[in-house]
Amino acid sequence: MSPIRSYDTTTETAAKTTTGSLATVADGKKRKPGSSGSQKYWKSLRSSLRRDQSLYLLALPGLLFFILFKYVPMWGVLIAFQNYFPFKGMLGSEWVGFAHFARFFAHSDFILLFRNTLAISLLNLLLFFSVPIIVALCLNELRSMLYKRIVQTVIYMPHFLSWVIIAGLTFLLLGKGEGLINAMLEAAGRPRIDFLTNPDSFWMLVTLQAVWKEGGWGTIVFLAAIAGIDPQIYEAARVDGAGRLRQIWHITLPGIRGVIVILLILRLGDIMDVGFEQIFLMYNGAVSEVAEVFDTYVYRVGIQQGQFSYSTAVGLFKSVIGLILVLLANKLAKRMGEDGVY
Amino acid sequence: MKQRFGDRVFQAANGLFLGLLALVTFFPIYYVFIVSFTDPSEFLLKKFVLFPQKWSLEAYEYLLSTKAFPRSLGNSAFLAVIGTLCSLAVSSSFAYALSQRRMLLRRPLMLLVLLTILFSPGIIPHYLLVRELGLINSLWSLILPSLANGWTVLLMKGFFDSLPAELGESAAMDGSGAVRTWLTIILPLSLPALAAFGLFFAVGYWNQFFSALLYLNDAAQWPIQVLLQNMLKSASTIDLTIPGQHVEAPPSEMLKMASVIIAITPILLVYPFLQKHFAKGAMVGSVKG
Numbered sequence: 143m144s145p146i147r148s149y150d151t152t153t154e155t156a157a158k159t160t161t162g163s164l165a166t167v168a169d170g171k172k173r174k175p176g177s178s179g180s181q182k183y184w185k186s187l188r189s190s191l192r193r194d195q196s197l198y199l200l201a202l203p204g205l206l207f208f209i210l211f212k213y214v215p216m217w218g219v220l221i222a223f224q225n226y227f228p229f230k231g232m233l234g235s236e237w238v239g240f241a242h243f244a245r246f247f248a249h250s251d252f253i254l255l256f257r258n259t260l261a262i263s264l265l266n267l268l269l270f271f272s273v274p275i276i277v278a279l280c281l282n283e284l285r286s287m288l289y290k291r292i293v294q295t296v297i298y299m300p301h302f303l304s305w306v307i308i309a310g311l312t313f314l315l316l317g318k319g320e321g322l323i324n325a326m327l328e329a330a331g332r333p334r335i336d337f338l339t340n341p342d343s344f345w346m347l348v349t350l351q352a353v354w355k356e357g358g359w360g361t362i363v364f365l366a367a368i369a370g371i372d373p374q375i376y377e378a379a380r381v382d383g384a385g386r387l388r389q390i391w392h393i394t395l396p397g398i399r400g401v402i403v404i405l406l407i408l409r410l411g412d413i414m415d416v417g418f419e420q421i422f423l424m425y426n427g428a429v430s431e432v433a434e435v436f437d438t439y440v441y442r443v444g445i446q447q448g449q450f451s452y453s454t455a456v457g458l459f460k461s462v463i464g465l466i467l468v469l470l471a472n473k474l475a476k477r478m479g480e481d482g483v484y
Numbered sequence: 485m486k487q488r489f490g491d492r493v494f495q496a497a498n499g500l501f502l503g504l505l506a507l508v509t510f511f512p513i514y515y516v517f518i519v520s521f522t523d524p525s526e527f528l529l530k531k532f533v534l535f536p537q538k539w540s541l542e543a544y545e546y547l548l549s550t551k552a553f554p555r556s557l558g559n560s561a562f563l564a565v566i567g568t569l570c571s572l573a574v575s576s577s578f579a580y581a582l583s584q585r586r587m588l589l590r591r592p593l594m595l596l597v598l599l600t601i602l603f604s605p606g607i608i609p610h611y612l613l614v615r616e617l618g619l620i621n622s623l624w625s626l627i628l629p630s631l632a633n634g635w636t637v638l639l640m641k642g643f644f645d646s647l648p649a650e651l652g653e654s655a656a657m658d659g660s661g662a663v664r665t666w667l668t669i670i671l672p673l674s675l676p677a678l679a680a681f682g683l684f685f686a687v688g689y690w691n692q693f694f695s696a697l698l699y700l701n702d703a704a705q706w707p708i709q710v711l712l713q714n715m716l717k718s719a720s721t722i723d724l725t726i727p728g729q730h731v732e733a734p735p736s737e738m739l740k741m742a743s744v745i746i747a748i749t750p751i752l753l754v755y756p757f758l759q760k761h762f763a764k765g766a767m768v769g770s771v772k773g
Contacts (some may be wrong), residue, residue, distance in 0.1 A: 445698060
């Protein structure tokens with residue numbers, strides 16, 4: 143994969159495949175000025191600061207932003223090791239070490255959160271990962287470019303809709319009282335079905351929602367990989383008498399294997415991330431046992447009940463596991479001969 | 485060209501499958517759109533409508549004459565316009581400075597940006613910070629914390645890297661400082677790219693839900709997404725009556741559908757541009773070289 147250039151794409155998944163540019167960034171930083179040259183470095187920095195004042199001025203708002211809104215909260219996670227009370231402040235609050243973590247690990251919610259997060263993530267991995275590949279293969283086989291464009295235009299669109307809209311559409315279609323499906327069932331003389339408050343089907347429901355929203359958009363990266371396959375290989379296969387299906391199986395799929403592998407590994411890396419907004423919006427009392435994931439739990443316990451230290455500890459635990467997984471996934475990707483992301 | 489029979493069957497099945505897929509994606513929006521424009525009495529009578537006999541704007545007229553709904557639309561429009569402009573200013577100035585070779589601090593600063601992508605401290609520290617800053621219940625709580633993010637700065641820097649370095653150098657030789665070069669030479673040249681980034685920011689601001697849920701308790705400040713979420717709940721707390729009048733409201737389902745359509749409309753209006761910039765760009769970019 144070569145780097146996706148500049149503003150061409152701004153979606154995170156697509157950006158994750160911009161292997162080249164980020165790798166260079168990381169390489170650049172490893173070469174820090176050595177201790178012998180550090181005096182020289184400071185001197186040239188001072189003169190650079192004087193010479194290009196306005197350049198540093200230009201960087202100032204961004205720098206202040208990153209420090210205030212990205213790094214101050216990183217310092218703020220320390221309250222996970224305190225009994226934080228807002229009126230006492232961080233300096234006045236008592237330090238308790240890992241007490242909140244210990245309490246969380248011993249709590250029955252811990253297993254529940256892990257189970258729900260893993261279940262939803264793995265279902266996602268199974269469906270939400272395979273659907274875009276299959277759809278991309280199908281799109282690639284279409285002869286009519288106009289038809290292909292129409293289908294693409296329609297299936298990319300939900301990517302840009304908010305989760306509130308998606309949840310709204312879900313309620314209005316599947317809701318027990320107001321949903322279209324149930325109104326039709328009733329008109330046909332059949333009993334209404336409870337799609338939204340059934341704990342047995344909740345995981346499937348949120349997975350299908352995610353597929354509906356992002357499945358089409360996910361095809362882009364695979365279509366790009368397919369477009370990169372040398373057409374001569376197909377010609378040779380045709381001369382040898384291979385049909386469409388054999389060409390897909392023996393040329394297209396092996397041709398995009400690298401992309402599939404790296405995306406799969408990256409997905410494994412953020413297995414702890416189950417979208418807060420989606421789960422929060424689909425959450426209801428009947429499905430709470432299967433719907434609570436880390437972020438919704440942090441919101442409920444932290445924001446709604448005001449247990450700041452405890453919920454920060456839960457959030458920190460999730461972030462650290464997530465960080466480790468991403469770094470491991472990246473290492474794995476590199477070992478598989480891909481460029482890696484960081 | 486001779487086609488084998490098997491190939492033709494395959495083509496037909498494939499076309500049909502993708503057509504069905506597009507239909508499944510399109511249908512929910514079609515249905516909500518149709519019902520929102522149906523005459524309320526027809527909807528109440530039939531319970532579901534796939535194509536109305538009598539069209540009506542009643543649901544829309546009702547929503548727009550309430551107090552809460554137009555107010556939320558205004559809040560969201562404010563976020564999308566002002567937020568986007570602020571985000572573009574902060575992100576692009578920072579990214580431009582990072583792309584300059586004369587900027588000796590660019591490596592440590594890039595590391596600073598990169599680390600924020602790798603690790604996030606979670607919801608609560610962000611919430612406490614916004615609270616300490618006194619931004620709770622202010623629309624700025626949705627703008628200031630999302631002025632920039634690591635990915636966008638990296639992508640923007642990539643874009644500025646691709647501009648010829650001579651542009652800035654010749655301006656500097658003529659005695660122009662970096663701020664002036666950025667304002668008068670770089671930004672005008674980057675307008676297409678900035679428009680693409682701006683669209684991306686604007687959609688983000690319009691769709692913002694979680695931060696609004698966290699930081700805004702006061703219904704008067706709610707953007708459209710939070711209002712919509714509240715309307716969708718069975719126990720809605722939002723007051724959707726028309727002040728000073730006793731007008732009978734259309735069925736709540738229809739109000740919900742009309743709100744969904746209103747909230748989708750700005751996205752649909754910019755969608756052709758979004759698709760052009762992001763979908764096509766993503767493909768071209770990743771195949772090249």
